[in-house]
Amino acid sequence: MTTDERPTAADTRAEVEAACDELAAALKRMGIVLPSLCVDPVSYSYAQPRPLVELGRCNLETTHRLIAALNRAAR
Secondary structure, three states: OOOOOOOOHHHHHHHHHHHHHHHHHHHHHOOOOOOOOEEEHHHHOOOOOOOEEEOOOOOHHHHHHHHHHHHHHHO
């Protein structure tokens, strides 16, 4: 793709789905599962898609694991 070309909706969707999968795998390696982690389909309703990753909701135990993992990574 040249700098003059814009990514297609399919390219963008593939990229955000791959990023979502990569995030899920990285979190899983830390013992964290976000059950609602997915690509937000509504973010594709724009003329130029602006895909969003929906992190979803998690329970208190998962929240504490996520906080601990982020704190370790920030050191």
